[in-house]
Structures are given as structure tokens and as C-alpha cells.
């Protein structure tokens with residue numbers, strides 16, 4: 001066999017080939033020549049020949065028994081048997097740190113060849129040594145190539161996993177948005193409102209006051225009864241649109257449930273809050289929905305300023321009191337709880 005034709009078999013980097021054997025099998029002739037400059041040494045199972053990271057000064061031939069090379073870093077171990085060699089870089093390139101740990105797997109006999117002994121062999125048997133080195137380098141290059149391939153495959157797997165994670169994250173974001181919004185109107189729901197209030201606690205208000213407007217449709221039950229549930233839904237969507245239009249970019253329009261909506265606003269003062277509430281009353285009053293025929297829509301609005309966004313219950317009940325004051329007034333009106 002041509003020296004470079006030796007089948008090269010390197011254990012897979014994923015450790016799937018734990019019992020891989022190096023094909024670095026020496027011919028009896030090569031073994032004899034190399035062993036002639038080595039020192040024979042008997043080893044017992046578990047005996048450590050060198051550690052990973054240790055300064056390398058000699059190479060080894062396995063005469064009998066087996067030796068395990070442990071690379072760690074997720075690479076599979078390699079098991080070497082009679083006629084195989086390892087640690088050869090120590091005699092090729094001189095001092096370097098060992099890549100692996102070598103441990104005797106079974107009782108056996110090894111030949112240890114030092115750098116000086118190898119140097120002497122180069123002078124005595126240049127043709128043999130040249131052939132041996134050529135074959136060893138071919139093996140090392142092929143091993144390196146397989147390692148690069150395996151790292152590339154691993155990298156591709158990682159990129160794919162990353163893609164899947166990104167997709168899952170965006171699906172999660174969509175799912176979170178759905179969980180926090182109302183199906184019928186697309187406005188935030190109660191869960192969305194609580195989340196918004198949580199986040200509000202950490203944001204500066206820049207000279208504004210936080211205010212809540214509670215909005216409830218007047219006589220909505222009658223609308224459903226007279227025009228049907230679908231017409232009622234259309235009315236809810238149309239009013240939701242007006243509530244949404246009334247909200248600025250940092251403000252939250254939401255549907256709390258049934259025919260009740262809420263707007264969390266940032267206003268300068270009472271006057272601005274009144275204008276926003278009156279604007280909403282007027283916008284709803286001017287709605288004309290074909291599905292409602294001659295029936296007109298109106299809402300009642302209750303407002304309250306907020307002392308603490310964490311104290312939602314108190315804030316809500318103040319706005320609710322104002323809302324019912326507006327209802328008692330006959331609806332289509334707004335009141336502020338002061």
C-alpha cells in the first residue's frame with residue numbers, strides 16, 4: 001500500500017464513534033526500524049503516559065496491549081493497538097504541548113523514542129524516516145480536514161437551532177400580543193392594561209399627570225335587543241376605533257369587557273382631560289352605523305387622576321364613581337371624580 005493510501009479514520013467530533021482506531025499501523029519493517037532507537041517499557045492498565053497540555057518530548061510505539069488517547073472537548077477517545085504509534089509530533093516539531101492524555105488501557109509493552117533518538121535515526125535511515133513522516137503528515141492533514149468538516153457541520157446545526165429559536169421567539173411575541181388584546185376590537189384587554197400599568201411605574205411622566213377615563217356605552221343592551229348581536233358588535237368596534245383615535249402614542253386604549261372601555265392618558269391638567277373626554281363624547285355621538293338604522297350611539301365617561309399607577313383598584317373605583325354620576329345624569333356626559 002502506498003503510504004498516503006492508508007485509510008484515515010478519525011473519531012467523529014460528536015463522540016458517536018467512541019471505539020475508533022487509528023490506521024497508523026506500521027509495517028513490521030517500519031516497526032523494527034523505529035523500535036531500534038526506542039526504549040522498551042512495560043505498562044499497566046490505567047498508567048498515564050502523558051497529560052494533556054504537558055511538554056512533549058518523545059513519541060511511542062505500541063508493541064503489545066492497548067493505549068487510550070483522551071482529547072476531551074467533546075472529541076471521541078482513540079484506542080491504539082499493537083503496531084500503532086502516537087505522540088509523533090514531539091519528535092517531528094520538537095517541544096510542544098500534548099493535545100491529549102494517553103493512558104494504558106491494558107497491560108502491554110511500548111517503545112518510547114526521544115527527540116535525540118529520532119534525530120539519530122534520521123541520519124541512519126533517512127529513506128525510512130522520510131516515508132514514515134510523509135505518511136504521518138498525510139494522516140494528520142486528513143484528520144484536521146475531518147475535524148474542520150465536523151466543526152462546520154456542528155456550526156450549521158447551531159445556526160439552524162438559532163433560527164428555530166428566533167422563530168419561536170417571534171411566535172411567542174405574537175402569542176403574547178394575542179393574550180393581551182381583545183379579540184373583537186383589537187384593543188388591549190384587562191391583562192394588557194395591567195401589564196401596561198406595571199411598566200408605567202418605571203417610566204418618567206415628564207410634567208404630565210396620569211389620568212384614567214372609563215367609558216361605558218349607553219343603553220347598549222337595547223342596541224343588542226333591537227338591532228341584533230352582530231350590530232352590537234359593529235357598534236363596539238366603531239366605538240373602540242374612536243377610543244383608539246383618542247389615545248396618543250404613550251397612552252393605552254383598552255376594552256375592559258362588555259361595553260366598558262378605558263383610556264389611560266397623560267395630560268397636563270384638568271382642562272386637557274375635560275377636552276379629551278368631551279372630544280370622545282362628540283366623536284361617538286357623530287357615529288352613523290348602517291346596521292343600527294336610526295338608533296344613535298352615545299357613551300358616558302368617568303375620569304380620575306392617578307396618584308399611584310400601582311394603586312389601580314383605588315384609581316378604578318374613583319373613575320367608576322364618576323362614570324355612574326354621568327350615567328345618572330342621563331348619559332352622553334362626562335364627570336370627574338375630585
Ligand SMILES: Nc1nc2c(ncn2[C@@H]2O[C@H](COP(=O)(O)OP(=O)(O)OP(=O)(O)O)[C@@H](O)[C@H]2O)c(=O)[nH]1
Pocket residue numbers: 184216217218219220221222224228229230231232233236257258259327
Ligand atoms: N354585541 C355584543 N354585546 C355584548 C358583548 N359583551 C357584552 N355585551 C352585552 O352588553 C350589554 C351590557 O348591558 P348593561 O351592562 O346592562 O349596560 P347598558 O344596557 O349599556 O346599560 P347602561 O350602561 O346603564 O346604559 C349586555 O346586554 C351584554 O350582553 C359583546 O361582545 N358583543
